Amino acid sequence: MHSQLINLTSDTLTKPTPAMLDAMMTAEVGDDVFGQDPTVNALEKKMADMFGHEAALYCPSGTMTNQIAIKAQTQPLDEIICDELFHIYRYELGGYGFHSGVSMHVTRGNRGIMSPQMVHDAVKPKADWNPNSRMLIIENSINMGGGNYYTIDEVKALVAMARSHNLKTHLDGARLFNVLVETGDTPMEYGKLFDSISICLSKGLGAPVGSVLISDKETISYARRVRKVMGGGMRQSGYLAAACIYALDHHIDRLRDDHRRARACADKLESVSWVSEVFPVSTNILIFKEADHLKVADVVAALKARNIECLAISDRLIRWVFHLDIHDDMVSQILELPDHLV
Ligand SMILES: Cc1ncc(COP(=O)(O)O)c(C=O)c1O
Structure with a gap:
């Protein structure tokens, strides 16, 4: 029984389905470090277009896309703001300090839901002894909150507060599509709100490997270099990207x-x-x-x-x-x- x-x-x-494996086996590939893998290029373009951003970068993991987003948009001695439950704070080994030399202000939200006031209160006054508050991070859905999520209106209010303090905004959207199928909101709406977005294809969407970082051209072109120095430049990764494209086409609904x-x-x-x-x-x-x-x-x-x-x-x-x-x-x-x- x-x-x-x-x-x-x-x-x-999750393991690839037979149809996903088929898409992987028949993928056209090249060397992505030279920008010559057509399937990786297609995945990156597809995701940039989907979110209304200029460019995207396929990386081995969501940890890497999050950490590159921080590295590419902060300077040492800056501070980022996120909730105590978020993956970036809890489960990425303090990578924000290790890779980027930035500190973290953590809010104590309600199962990961922070308020605009908390963001306002987290921003530090300019002083030689204070880090520069530089970036707001939102995770949606919230893994350790129990898969709960911010509504688009809550996200908009947080982003408006962040912008009023000249903060950059990054979305850890490891499971954003789980939110979108519930709310009916679109990737475009999220694209407008965030300077950078990380989407994991290897979670609910069911691809075996990879996450995509989405942002403007300049940020992604620097992000490519950061990916390389982290050892994340892959070669015929089109075999993996093909699974991601298949997941986007077949596994969202x-x-x-x-x-x-x-x-x-x-x-x-x-x-x-x-x-x-x-x-x-x-x-x-x-x-x-x-x-x-x-x-x-x-x-x-x-x-x-x-x-x-x-x-x-x-x-x-x-x-x-x-x-x-x-x-x-x-x-x-x-x-x-x-x-x-x-
Ligand atoms: C919300 C969230 N962000 C980022 C990650 C990191 O993804 P990866 O395991 O691909 O590094 C995870 C992993 O579980 C996650 O749950």
């Missing part, structure tokens, strides 16, 4: 299925004795707290014994992420979990 492995660890686990499945599982978790709180589900991420009398590790182990793999993201919280390789029959299996698991 529990024969299928259901791996909810992350939406980065289906994100709604992931969201529907996450909601169904959240409803289930509301009713079981081993869960004390379920964060509201907005997209493909479901975070819940185990019951007070239990230990998070025991719940994760009990789920594993039933072939459900997932991650404890703190000593109280467990995260389930829904993706391309989670199907309705697996959801049915989850809906049959017993009321007393541990």
